[in-house]
Amino acid sequence: MKKILCLVAILFISFNLSATPTKITVRVKAKDAKFIGNSMGGAHIIIRDKISGEILSQGKTTGGTGNTGLIMNTPRERGMRISDDGTSGYIAELDIDEPLLVRIEVLAPFNKKQASVAASTEIWVLPGKDILGDGIVLEIPGFVIDILNPRTHQFISLKSLKDGIIEVKANVVMMCGCTISDGGLWDANKMEVKGILKRNGKALGEIDLNIKEPNLFAGNFKVDGGGVYELIVYAYNPESGNTGVDKINYIINE
Structure with a gap:
């Protein structure tokens, strides 16, 4: 019996050790405007396992609305970032051991319930392959x-x-x-x-x-x-x- 328990424990530890922390940045941008941040209560983010529906991470975006000139007045070239370190966002860290299809849901602006709009997208997350920078940007109209x-x-x-x-x-x-x-x-x-x-x-x-x-x-x-x-x-x-x-x-x- 002890041998079986030890084997189970080893397998459990091995499974956990094989999971790789993977970061995803999620930002929420108002249509024809800037990012939704602290001044509007942020955007509520939920990241789910697409298949099971399990919530893997959730929280609110924090930070400022971003650089007005960069976002609104600068022609954007391919690969050019429109956010900086102070721009509102949410960083999730998922522990995964194989590619996982996730659903990202947002509700924003969070503190104005009568005006809040939901948006979502889906993306494959790969172990150890962080999605940072601008990250995943969802647009909220209105x-x-x-x-x-x-x-x-x-x-x-x-x-x-x-x-x-x-x-x-x-x-x-x-x-x-x-x-x-x-x-x-x-x-x-x-x-x-x-x-x-x-x-x-x-x-x-x-x-x-x-x-x-x-x-x-x-x-x-x-x-x-x-x-x-x-x-x-x-x-x-x-x-x-x-x-x-x-x-x-x-x-x-x-």
Whole structure:
């Protein structure tokens, strides 16, 4: 019996010794923008065995959004890196003894649940063959939108409104948190930002929202009756195809 136990132990030790630590860098980049890092809560990474579904590694990307000039303004040649040591990323270390097909899943930006988007890819990982540098880069499309006014489930008296006017305000940023401004690198004038208004489930029309200061869009509409209102604010960039949405409900009492 002791001999059998010793043999099992030797085989177990031999198996573990044959596993080779292998590093994989995963980065998450906003479409038409920079990397998703600490300023947006990072991106949550899960690396699974493709066949069994077992989670081999998970965590969040950490670091900055990267070098703006390098990422956004420099023509990229084959083999050229767009990240540096400070650029947000997640380094996983897998102990494997043979080639393994893994599935890499990301959810980002992690701290903005209403705007989070999932992406995934699959790759063969080879023992001892690290994937570093830019590593595996997954792209996340969209905008992060937060409706600031009216507030969620706010009760508003129709009598309190001057001439029945309500101002709609929304904060709109790139998925990496990059600033949208009038004439800036992420130019607000190239984006369509509008509100879609409903009352008691029936459509009332659209509201044009214009840039007022960096990331802040605003517009007005006139209220002519009470009810339960739904406001949908969307952003659309026809050049990049990026889209984003936020929704709230509020109540107007006559």
